[in-house]
Amino acid sequence: MDEKSISRAVIKRLPRYFRYLGELKDDGVERISSNDLAAKMKTSASQIRQDLNQFGGFGQQGYGYNVKYLYEEIGNILGLNKKHNLILIGAGNLGQALANYVNFEKRGFIIKGIFDKDTAKHGRLIRDIPISPMEEMEQFVKKNDIDIAILTIPKTEAVEAAKILVRYGIKGIWNFAHVDLNVPDDIIVENVHLSESLMELSYKLNSTITGKGE
Amino acid sequence: MDEKSISRAVIKRLPRYFRYLGELKDDGVERISSNDLAAKMKTSASQIRQDLNQFGGFGQQGYGYNVKYLYEEIGNILGLNKKHNLILIGAGNLGQALANYVNFEKRGFIIKGIFDKDTAKHGRLIRDIPISPMEEMEQFVKKNDIDIAILTIPKTEAVEAAKILVRYGIKGIWNFAHVDLNVPDDIIVENVHLSESLMELSYKLNSTITGKGE
Numbered sequence: 001m002d003e004k005s006i007s008r009a010v011i012k013r014l015p016r017y018f019r020y021l022g023e024l025k026d027d028g029v030e031r032i033s034s035n036d037l038a039a040k041m042k043t044s045a046s047q048i049r050q051d052l053n054q055f056g057g058f059g060q061q062g063y064g065y066n067v068k069y070l071y072e073e074i075g076n077i078l079g080l081n082k083k084h085n086l087i088l089i090g091a092g093n094l095g096q097a098l099a100n101y102v103n104f105e106k107r108g109f110i111i112k113g114i115f116d117k118d119t120a121k122h123g124r125l126i127r128d129i130p131i132s133p134m135e136e137m138e139q140f141v142k143k144n145d146i147d148i149a150i151l152t153i154p155k156t157e158a159v160e161a162a163k164i165l166v167r168y169g170i171k172g173i174w175n176f177a178h179v180d181l182n183v184p185d186d187i188i189v190e191n192v193h194l195s196e197s198l199m200e201l202s203y204k205l206n207s208t209i210t211g212k213g214e
Numbered sequence: 215m216d217e218k219s220i221s222r223a224v225i226k227r228l229p230r231y232f233r234y235l236g237e238l239k240d241d242g243v244e245r246i247s248s249n250d251l252a253a254k255m256k257t258s259a260s261q262i263r264q265d266l267n268q269f270g271g272f273g274q275q276g277y278g279y280n281v282k283y284l285y286e287e288i289g290n291i292l293g294l295n296k297k298h299n300l301i302l303i304g305a306g307n308l309g310q311a312l313a314n315y316v317n318f319e320k321r322g323f324i325i326k327g328i329f330d331k332d333t334a335k336h337g338r339l340i341r342d343i344p345i346s347p348m349e350e351m352e353q354f355v356k357k358n359d360i361d362i363a364i365l366t367i368p369k370t371e372a373v374e375a376a377k378i379l380v381r382y383g384i385k386g387i388w389n390f391a392h393v394d395l396n397v398p399d400d401i402i403v404e405n406v407h408l409s410e411s412l413m414e415l416s417y418k419l420n421s422t423i424t425g426k427g428e
Binding site for chain 2: 011015016041148172196197200208
C-alpha cells in the first residue's frame with residue numbers, strides 16, 4: 001500500500017464513505033454493491049471502486065462489499081483504531097461546543113485538558129474536563145501524552161500558541177483560528193476556517209443568482 | 215467573465231486571497247507583486263496569476279496588484295458587496311458560538327433570527343437576536359427576506375428542516391449537521407462536517423507516523 005500516492009481528494013472522501021458504511025452497519029446491512037452504495041451516496045460506482053482500489057480494493061466480484069469489514073478497514077486507514085489524546089486551547093463558545101461533542105470521543109479523540117488565559121474560567125469543568133491556566137500546558141502535554149491540540153483562540157494568539165505547542169511535542173493541530181500557522185512541515189495542520197466556508201457559500205449563491213451558472 | 219468554468223479549487227482559494235489582501239490593506243500596503251504575495255501565502259506566483267486571470271486579471275505588468283482594488287474585486291466576486299439575511303436553527307453550543315461571531319456581520323452576513331425547539335430558550339437573546347419557536351420560522355423567513363439558513367441541529371432533524379426551509383424560499387444552507395441534505399440542485403449547500411475534518415487530521419497523522427509518507 002503506497003500511501004504517498006493517495007490524493008488529497010480521495011482522503012477527503014474517505015470520512016464520507018466511513019459515515020455511510022457506519023449507517024449501513026447500524027441498519028443491519030451486511031453487504032452492498034458498489035452500484036447501490038453509489039446510488040446512496042449520489043456518486044458513481046466507478047468513483048467508489050477507483051477510490052477504494054487505492055487502498056487495495058476490499059470488494060469481491062459478484063459479492064460487492066462486506067459492510068462491516070469495509071467500515072472497519074476505512075476506520076483503520078483513517079487511524080480511528082488508535083486513541084489520540086487532545087488538548088483544547090480556548091474555552092470560548094466554539095471551544096465549549098467542541099469540548100461537548102461526545103462523538104469525537106467515540107472515534108478515539110479524547111480531550112484530556114482545556115486551557116484558557118481567562119483566570120475566571122480556571123477550575124471550571126466542561127464534561128468533567130477542567131479548564132486550566134496556560135502556564136500548566138507544557139507539563140500537561142508531556143505527562144498526558146498529548147498528540148493533538150485544538151486551537152479555538154483568536155488569530156492574534158494562535159500563531160504563537162502553535163509555535164509553543166510544537167516545542168512541547170504536539171504532532172497535529174486542529175486550527176479554528178482564522179490564520180495560517182507557521183509550523184514545521186512534519187506537523188499536521190488541519191484548518192477549519194468558518195468564514196471562508198461562508199464565503200464559498202456566498203460565492204455560489206452570488207453566481208447562481210447573477211449568472212445562473214448553467 | 216465565464217463563471218461556469220471557474221473550478222472549485224480556485225473558488226476555495228479565493229477567500230484566502232481575500233484574507234491576505236485584507237491584512238495587507240490594513241497594514242497600509244498599496245501594491246504588491248505576485249512574487250511577494252506568493253511568498254507571503256506560501257504559494258507560487260504563477261498559481262496566483264493563473265487563479266486571478268480566471269476573473270480577468272487585475273494585475274499590471276511591472277506594477278503588480280493594487281491591494282485595495284484587488285481586495286474589493288475579490289470581495290465582489292465572493293458576493294461580499296451584498297448583504298445576506300440569515301437565520302440560525304439550533305441554539306446549542308455551536309449555534310451560540312456562530313451567533314456570537316461578529317465578523318460574519320462585518321462581511322454582510324446578518325443573523326436576523328435564531329430558532330430552537332427547546333421552549334426553555336425561547337425569548338432569550340444572543341447578541342440582541344431573540345431565540346424563537348420553530349413554528350414562527352415560516353413567517354419570519356418571508357417577512358425578513360432571509361436567504362441563508364445555518365443548521366446547527368442534530369442530523370436526525372436536519373434533513374427534514376432543510377426540506378421545509380427550501381419550501382419557505384431559502385436559497386442557501388450552511389450545514390453543520392453531520393448528514394448530506396437532500397435538496398433541489400438550485401439550493402446551495404455548504405457543509406461543515408467537523409468530525410470529517412478531524413478524521414482527515416487523524417489520517418494524515420497516522421500516515422506520517424506509520425509510513426512516514428513524504
